[in-house]
Amino acid sequence: MTLDIVQMVLVTVLAAATPLILAGIGELVAERSGVLNLGVEGMMIFGAAVSFAVAMQTGSTVLGALGGAGAGLLLAALFGILTVGLAANQVASGLSLTILGLGLSGLVGANYVGIKRDPAPHLAIPGLTDLPGIGHLVFGQDGFVYAAVALVAAVSWFLWRTRAGLMLRAIGDDHVATHALGLKVRRVRFLSVLFGGACAGLGGAYLALAYTPFWSPGMTAGRGWIALALVVFASWRPLRVAAGALLFGGATVLQLHAQAAGLGLPGQFLSALPYLATILALVLLSLGQRQGGSLAPAALGRVFTPSR
Amino acid sequence: MEAVRSLSAPVPRAKAGPTPLFGAYGIVKRFGSFTANDGVDLEIRAGEIHALLGENGAGKSTLMKILYGLLEPTEGVVTHKGDIVQLPNPEAARQLGIGMVFQHFSLCENLTVAENIALVMPKDLSGRALADRIARLGIDYGLHLEPDRPVWSLSAGERQRIEIVRCLLQDPKLVILDEPTSVLTPGEAEALFTVLERLRQEGRALLYISHRLDEVRRLCVRATILRAGKVVGTCNPREETARSLAAMMVGNAVRAVTPQEGATLGKERLRLDRLALPAPGLHATALRDVSLSVAGGEILGIAGIAGNGQAELFAALSGETRAPDREAVRLDGAPVGALGINARRRLGAGFVPEERNGHAAAPLMSLSENALLSRHPTAPLTRFGLIRPGAARDLARRVIEAFDVRKAGPDPAAGTLSGGNLQKFVVGREILAEPGVLVINQPTWGVDAAAAAHIRQAVIDLAARGAAILVISQDLDELFEIAGSIAVLHDGTLSAAVPSAETTREAVGLLMGGSSDAAPAPAP
Known part of the structure; x- marks a missing residue:
């Protein structure tokens, strides 16, 4: 039966990691194209509020999830118009976006505080899901988890195996050079920002529809910021973002158990542990393989205005 | 000054002889109140290395960016084999067979050589096929490249080779080179000249932008000289002296540097000891x-x-x-x-x-x-x-x-x-x-x-x-x-x-x- 306990722990780890994977992968794509969007937290929480409202109104989890992604996309579009279209400062715009998202989420969610909803349905395949040890982990998740896993694979493939992905990375590396080659710098960046917004919104929707299936103000609790940090420490690589998110999720679950077991360490220290562990692991990882060039997209955060 | 004035007569629009491969006529480009190109005419024929001479800021780079579709001229037209063409973007220029080797290389430092080349290649080219073509071109022209090296680890000469290979892979009819030797060692420059001569013999046109007069006189038989955004003359640089070319570029004779004579050395002021x-x-x-x-x-x-x-x-x-x-x-x-x-x-x-x-x-x-x-x-x-x-x-x-x-x-x-x-x-x-x-x-x-x-x-x-x-x-x-x-x-x-x-x-x-x-x- 220990196998089932291990599985139970792994399921909770994966659940804690999923919103970070979703938001982190989206931000990774935006940053790979050279745009630093610090508004992840805002897009996430607005996505959470809108997804819950839509799901309550329509009764559909799928429409709720789409609504959440759409809400993130909407905020990202605003950010994209400002920073890519009008060459506004990305840091300032991103921070304002977070504040705006927090405010809008309160407005949208005002009528739904305290209402509970059934969590998003989990996959159930007779025979497979009941397999001991791995059945629930592999065949018994909700759609968000599968979407997150698929997203990591798809983005990895896209960035390193397709021509469009190559263009995106090239634009993030040097917008002057790629513009001189005739690549559509601003179009690619705008689309990348939109993608990042939709992913962040989906991550928020996961929180409100599956992780804790209710709406409460501020429920993202800084996960957007953690997703941002994950992208940096993962040196802009999708698999490392996923690994970092899992590590963070694991440490979160572990410290909960440790607190419950009464280890005698201050609770605040244990709560800080996931952050410390994740940062430490990813810093070591990025130190190990540096020999030259730059890990970050070289044009990250720099505004671009073409002359014509 | 007299020689310069006689050269500043307007270039006739329709010259006798064959239609030029590419022509630019009456090009005007303004940035706000600043006129970078002011009525520039330029004709480039197949099989020639055409020099575009001028001081920094004379408008050479602006003109070539217009030819490569990076800038839109305020006035004027570009022609290809006598027909007026539109160049809204570099893709259109590449379609017409115009390739460019940039002075400040347009390479992404954190991508590999092959990735940088793939950026401008046709969509249907697989990675393996591209690597093959890079290797074949390297053998043909002596332009050796390692496809998997990241660009940041390469020297200026190697980076330029990437630019040239990237350009040649598209089989260009016109290659524009912007100050190609400015970052090269003398040996690397010699190797470049060999490649350029080979390209000319293959019947391609080359537009060679430079202010190094000795190179221009060595490579080119026709030169267009720009000063302050205007064409001040076209000539055969081999029939001119470096001094007369410089005079056309600058507008007056370049002051020769007067070396110090009979310098009396004072006491030692700077010293390094076995550093x-x-x-x-x-x-x-x-x-x-x-x-x-x-x-x-x-x-x-x-x-x-x-x-x-x-x-x-x-x-x-x-x-x-x-x-x-x-x-x-x-x-x-x-x-x-x-x-x-x-x-x-x-x-x-x-x-x-x-x-x-x-x-x-x-x-x-x-x-x-x-x-x-x-x-x-x-x-x-x-x-x-x-x-x-x-x-x-x-x-x-x-x-x-x-x-x-x-x-x-x-x-x-x-x-x-x-x-x-x-x-x-x-x-x-x-x-x-x-x-x-x-x-x-x-x-x-x-x-x-x-x-x-x-x-x-x-x-x-x-x-x-x-x-x-x-x-x-x-x-x-x-x-x-x-x-x-x-x-x-x-x-x-x-x-x-x-x-x-x-x-x-x-x-x-x-x-x-x-x-x-x-x-x-x-x-x-």
């Missing part, structure tokens, strides 16, 4: 027991191929790298090896690094702020730790006037100046401080003839006023023109200095190549 420094990084060079001595009134030239320790030597002289032994570097007899750059400036030294943008000047800051950056230890630009903006602007204005720096607006950002003008500014900024010791790394790199002559003359005049000057340069002509004695830096080792009158380019060239005769500097 040894480990290599600061993977791609850097260690300095091995470098000794030298420069007296007041003397100009010592340090020749050498890039990457043989020039940057490290400059950093050790300026104080960006501290010497392990404070006695190893002396200014006017005082040991300064442990002092930083500002302390050395206060002792009367001035420094001009190689890289204008980012090392000598902060490109996004204004000229007066840049004046402040290097001159605050030696000029009254601050009071109680606060900046005196008026004094800084005044100093910048004096530099601008003394060195004829052309710029837009009263106090523009340094990055908006053309290369030659910014170089005049950063050199002038140091020279106006009347330093007793001046160290310059590549004083006229990528600078047009007139600006280069101005800078060299200013350096010679400073030496005549008693300063000790150390010039690090890859340009042997420059060193023989201004330096009283020359030493060669090879693999971090400095040869003994010899009077430039007593040596030859060949002898110096041998030492640059690391010939076994390269004797280290004698111990004092």
Whole structure:
């Protein structure tokens, strides 16, 4: 039966990691194209509020999830118009976006505080899901988890195996050079920002529809910021973002158990542990393989205005 | 002047003879109130290397960006085989068979060679097929590339090879080369010329943009000369002298640099004693027991191929790298090896690094702020730790006037100046401080003839006023023109200095190549 306990722990780890994977992968794509969007937290929480409202109104989890992604996309579009279209400062715009998202989420969610909803349905395949040890982990998740896993694979493939992905990375590396080659710098960046917004919104929707299936103000609790940090420490690589998110999720679950077991360490220290562990692991990882060039997209955060 | 005037007659629109492969007629390009191109006509025929000559800021780059679809002309048309074509973007230009080799390479440093090339290749080309074609082209033209190397690890010559291969893979009918030799060593330039001649024989047209007159006279039989955005003439550069070409580019005869005559050397002002420094990084060079001595009134030239320790030597002289032994570097007899750059400036030294943008000047800051950056230890630009903006602007204005720096607006950002003008500014900024010791790394790199002559003359005049000057340069002509004695830096080792009158380019060239005769500097 220990196998089932291990599985139970792994399921909770994966659940804690999923919103970070979703938001982190989206931000990774935006940053790979050279745009630093610090508004992840805002897009996430607005996505959470809108997804819950839509799901309550329509009764559909799928429409709720789409609504959440759409809400993130909407905020990202605003950010994209400002920073890519009008060459506004990305840091300032991103921070304002977070504040705006927090405010809008309160407005949208005002009528739904305290209402509970059934969590998003989990996959159930007779025979497979009941397999001991791995059945629930592999065949018994909700759609968000599968979407997150698929997203990591798809983005990895896209960035390193397709021509469009190559263009995106090239634009993030040097917008002057790629513009001189005739690549559509601003179009690619705008689309990348939109993608990042939709992913962040989906991550928020996961929180409100599956992780804790209710709406409460501020429920993202800084996960957007953690997703941002994950992208940096993962040196802009999708698999490392996923690994970092899992590590963070694991440490979160572990410290909960440790607190419950009464280890005698201050609770605040244990709560800080996931952050410390994740940062430490990813810093070591990025130190190990540096020999030259730059890990970050070289044009990250720099505004671009073409002359014509 | 008379010769120039006769050449400035308007070029007839429809010349006799075959229709040119590409033509540009009546091109006007305005940026706000500034006219970069003013009614430019240009005809390029298949199988010719056509030179586009002009000073920095004459409008060469603007014209070529229009031909490559990067800029839209305000007025005028581009033709292909006599038909007017639209070039809304570089993709359209590539479709017509126009390829470009950029001066400031348009390469993404963190991508590999193959990825950089794939960026502009047709969509249906697989990675393997591309690697094959890169390899085949490398064999055909002697342009060897390693497809999987990241660009940041490559030298300037290798980077240019990527640009050329990328261009050739599209089988271009017209190849535009913008100042292609400005970053190459002499050997790399020779290899490039061989490739260019081969391309010409294949019937391609080449537009060769340069201000290096010797190269143009060697490669091209037709040249279009631009000055201040206008065509001032077309000619056969082989029938002109370097001086007459320069006169057309500049509008008046280039002032020849007057060398100092019978210089009386003063006492020793700058001295290095067996300076040894480990290599600061993977791609850097260690300095091995470098000794030298420069007296007041003397100009010592340090020749050498890039990457043989020039940057490290400059950093050790300026104080960006501290010497392990404070006695190893002396200014006017005082040991300064442990002092930083500002302390050395206060002792009367001035420094001009190689890289204008980012090392000598902060490109996004204004000229007066840049004046402040290097001159605050030696000029009254601050009071109680606060900046005196008026004094800084005044100093910048004096530099601008003394060195004829052309710029837009009263106090523009340094990055908006053309290369030659910014170089005049950063050199002038140091020279106006009347330093007793001046160290310059590549004083006229990528600078047009007139600006280069101005800078060299200013350096010679400073030496005549008693300063000790150390010039690090890859340009042997420059060193023989201004330096009283020359030493060669090879693999971090400095040869003994010899009077430039007593040596030859060949002898110096041998030492640059690391010939076994390269004797280290004698111990004092």
